[in-house]
Amino acid sequence: MVQALELKALRKTYGSGLEALKGIDLSVRQGDFFALLGPNGAGKSTTLGIVSGLVNKTSGSVKIFGFDMDTHPVDAKSRLGVVPQEFNFNQFEKVFDIVVTQAGYYGIPARIASASAEKYLRKLGLWEKRDSAARLLSGGMKRRLMIARALVHEPALLILDEPTAGVDIELRRSMWEFMNELNAHGTTIILTTHYLEEAEALCRNIAIIDKGVILENTSKKALLGKLNKETYVIDVVTLPEVMPVLPGAEFTVDDEQNLVVTIDASINLNRVFAVLSAHDLVVRSMRTRSNRLEELFVEILGRDAVGSQTS
Amino acid sequence: MSAYAIWVAFSTILVKEIRRFMRIWGQTLLPPAITMSLYFVIFGNLIGSRIGEMGGHDYMEFIVPGLVMMSVITNAYANVVSSFFGMKFQRSVEELLVSPIPYWVVLAGYVAGGVARGLAVGLIVTLLSLGFTHLQIHHVGVTVLTIVLTAILFSLGGFINALLATKFDDIAIVPTFILTPLTYLGGVFYSITLLPPFWQTVSQFNPILYMVNTFRYGILGVSDIDIGGAFVMILGFIAILTATSLYMLKNGKGIRS
Numbered sequence: 001m002v003q004a005l006e007l008k009a010l011r012k013t014y015g016s017g018l019e020a021l022k023g024i025d026l027s028v029r030q031g032d033f034f035a036l037l038g039p040n041g042a043g044k045s046t047t048l049g050i051v052s053g054l055v056n057k058t059s060g061s062v063k064i065f066g067f068d069m070d071t072h073p074v075d076a077k078s079r080l081g082v083v084p085q086e087f088n089f090n091q092f093e094k095v096f097d098i099v100v101t102q103a104g105y106y107g108i109p110a111r112i113a114s115a116s117a118e119k120y121l122r123k124l125g126l127w128e129k130r131d132s133a134a135r136l137l138s139g140g141m142k143r144r145l146m147i148a149r150a151l152v153h154e155p156a157l158l159i160l161d162e163p164t165a166g167v168d169i170e171l172r173r174s175m176w177e178f179m180n181e182l183n184a185h186g187t188t189i190i191l192t193t194h195y196l197e198e199a200e201a202l203c204r205n206i207a208i209i210d211k212g213v214i215l216e217n218t219s220k221k222a223l224l225g226k227l228n229k230e231t232y233v234i235d236v237v238t239l240p241e242v243m244p245v246l247p248g249a250e251f252t253v254d255d256e257q258n259l260v261v262t263i264d265a266s267i268n269l270n271r272v273f274a275v276l277s278a279h280d281l282v283v284r285s286m287r288t289r290s291n292r293l294e295e296l297f298v299e300i301l302g303r304d305a306v307g308s309q310t311s
Numbered sequence: 312m313s314a315y316a317i318w319v320a321f322s323t324i325l326v327k328e329i330r331r332f333m334r335i336w337g338q339t340l341l342p343p344a345i346t347m348s349l350y351f352v353i354f355g356n357l358i359g360s361r362i363g364e365m366g367g368h369d370y371m372e373f374i375v376p377g378l379v380m381m382s383v384i385t386n387a388y389a390n391v392v393s394s395f396f397g398m399k400f401q402r403s404v405e406e407l408l409v410s411p412i413p414y415w416v417v418l419a420g421y422v423a424g425g426v427a428r429g430l431a432v433g434l435i436v437t438l439l440s441l442g443f444t445h446l447q448i449h450h451v452g453v454t455v456l457t458i459v460l461t462a463i464l465f466s467l468g469g470f471i472n473a474l475l476a477t478k479f480d481d482i483a484i485v486p487t488f489i490l491t492p493l494t495y496l497g498g499v500f501y502s503i504t505l506l507p508p509f510w511q512t513v514s515q516f517n518p519i520l521y522m523v524n525t526f527r528y529g530i531l532g533v534s535d536i537d538i539g540g541a542f543v544m545i546l547g548f549i550a551i552l553t554a555t556s557l558y559m560l561k562n563g564k565g566i567r568s
Contacts, residue, residue: 014568049568052409056567074312077411088402104323105410107316149406 002066003027004157004188005051010060012046012212020046022212023060028205030065030156033183034190035199035220038209039301044192045085047209048159052082064157078106081155083146085162085192091135095126098134099149106153113152120148123178140171147178157188164198176202200224200293208300215300223296231289232272234259237282244275260289312411320412321420328424332390332431339390340432343382347436350378351443354500366502366533371444375437376527377499380461382436384494384519385486387429387462391421391469392482399473404566414560418470418553425466426459433458446530453538454529460545461522465490467552474556474565493519498527503535518548 005028012021021043028034038044049055051062053069061068067075089098096117103113121127124144129137134145143163150158160179164172172195179202183189193199199206200220207217216223236259243251248264249272259281261272276283312320332339351371359370366373398404407417440446448454468485476482497519503511514520521541528534559565 052405054405054408054567056563074411074413077409078312080409082405082409084405086402088405090398090401090403101323101327102406102410105320105407105412107312107319107411109319 001030003063004030004032004065005190006061006063006066007047007051008061008063010047010050010062011058012043012050012055013058020212021050021057021060024209024212024214026207026214026217028157028188028190030188031183031186032188032205033179033203034188035203035206036190036192036209037196037199037206037297038192042210043212044209045161046212048082048161048190048192052080052084052159053077078153079156081150081153081158083143083150083158083160083163085165087142087146089134089142089145089149092133094131095121095134095137095145096130098145099152102149103152108153116152116154117148120151124148140167143167144175147175151182155187157190158182160189160191162193163191164193164195172198196294196297206293208297210301220293224293226296228265228299229262230265230295231260231262232269232286233289234261234276234286235284236276237284240279240281242279244279244281246271246275249275312413317413317416320410321416321423324417324420325423325427328390328394328421329427331394332424332428339386339428340435343386343432344435344439347378347382348439350374351440355443366504366527366531366535368531368533369444372446372531373502373527374500375440375444375446376530377497377523379433379436379440380458380519380523380526381494381499383429383433383458383462384465384522385490386432387425388465388469388472388486388490390428391425391466392473392476392485394424395421395470395473396476396479396482399476399566400479408566414557418467418556418560421470422463422466425469426462429462429466430458433462448530449532450529452529454526456542457522457525457529457545460542460549461526464522464545464549464552467549467556470556471552471559474559476565493517494523496520497523498535499523518544521545 005026007024007026009023009025010021011023013019024043024047026047036044036047046055050057051064051069053073061070062076063069064076065079067079069076093101099117099121100110100113103116104110108116118127121130124147126141126144126148129141134142137145147160147163163179164175167175176198179189179191191199191203203220205219206223208215233254239253239257239259246267248267250262252260254260263272273283355371355374359374362370364370395404398407437446472482472485496514497517498514503514503520506514521536521544524534524536525538525541525545528538
């Protein structure tokens with residue numbers, strides 16, 4: 001089966017000498033909801049910039065649905081929609097015109113473009129603002145405008161670069177629903193985000209990039225399976241005078257007077273509850289301290305940093 | 312892209328460009344109308360009446376073709392350089408870069424936008440001039456061809472300037488320090504036969520002299536230079552600037568990192 005996106009030995013060295021990508025290979029299968037994660041400066045934006053045609057690669061190849069960006073750019077680009085991190089539309093143009101004009105760049109006639117623009121502006125709650133100048137929209141509306149613009153030509157592959165940055169929780173949730181709906185209808189989605197709970201909630205496969213190298217590229221399930229430790233915050237009625245003891249688990253108390261337990265992946269929670277019961281501790285509630293992907297992300301990047309220092 | 316899709320993409324850019332300069336008509340169409348009216352009044356009527364004839368024609372008649380051409384040159388150039396640099400500045404140029412639109416269509420669309428504004432302003436100035444003098448077009452074909460080719464040439468120049476520019480100052484340098492002096496010294500207000508032989512020879516290196524004179528020939532039937540040679544030169548410049556623009560677009564000069 002043809003991959004939605006296939007990068008081979010992709011390399012980018014900027015004029016300053018900075019080697020942003022060190023020959024990465026990456027495949028995203030059709031219909032996937034894929035996360036590309038990494039800290040600032042890891043190479044995410046460079047990778048997506050090359051795929052989008054905004055950055056010149058130094059070497060390597062990019063294929064979109066089997067079409068090489070160098071030899072078949074029209075076939076490749078017409079299957080791609082891009083929602084960038086920064087606002088990149090004419091702030092003085094009307095919302096409707098921005099979306100219809102983008103469709104025109106794809107060779108879509110005005111009548112069809114107008115219908116498609118209306119469809120996505122309505123879906124994203126911007127139809128009432130269609131005659132407003134883009135600069136008058138709120139930050140969340142501007143992000144949704146960029147999504148509508150990226151979808152107006154019905155791309156098979158959608159790249160979302162930090163789509164929910166600076167968006168309130170309610171809107172973020174509604175955008176998640178919209179992305180899931182798009183993916184369910186067959187659109188392959190590649191997402192970059194700093195909200196790791198977003199990647200954990202939405203994506204099936206995840207790649208982690210740092211310093212221009214892909215450190216992990218696997219399914220979310222397999223990735224989370226690598227998590228060695230997990231930390232839970234337990235709200236107990238009364239804190240114990242003596243900390244419970246359990247091999248493979250470490251109990252502490254945090255600043256908010258909660259009981260905190262960090263356990264190895266091999267320990268199941270029943271054993272933790274058994275120890276709590278043995279100490280007559282009454283549990284009111286329990287939650288993970290950070291999301292699992294976030295813990296793993298920090299662990300992988302930490303491992304890489306140590307590896308870099310020792311190698 | 313199919314031929315129809317390319318046509319849609321081209322007309323999208325052209326319509327966007329026309330809509331842009333029409334929306335801000337107070338900055339694009341009105342100023343040249345006011346400036347040229349002042350030229351007609353001051354140089355044509357007040358000073359021109361004391362000069363008498365130039366090149367066998369009334370002075371007002373003589374300067375009208377040059378002033379029309381000057382408006383076309385500055386406006387075609389300004390339209391493309393300001394619009395495309397504005398897109399770079401606001402990053403909306405990325406809308407074009409992610410799309411499958413071929414580079415030559417991008418160039419054709421912006422050049423057509425520049426030509427549209429150049430011709431619109433040229434028409435406005437010509438109509439205004441009719442309030443001051445009587446114009447009889449000597450050769451319609453030469454007149455139309457010259458004005459269109461000149462607008463294309465300077466739109467291409469504006470496009471290259473926009474690609475190279477990194478700040479707003481960069482888009483003002485060429486019009487202020489190159490275009491304006493070359494236009495004023497390109498025979499808009501005088502016939503180069505009035506100059507001493509040395510300065511006549513120097514003037515021959517000014518490309519705008521050829522455009523102004525070819526256009527003047529189309530309207531009045533008089534010229535200081537060879538019309539055929541002038542067309543060859545204009546077409547040659549267009550070919551060079553087109554090739555340069557396409558090369559820069561393909562390599563992402565000024566628009567891709």
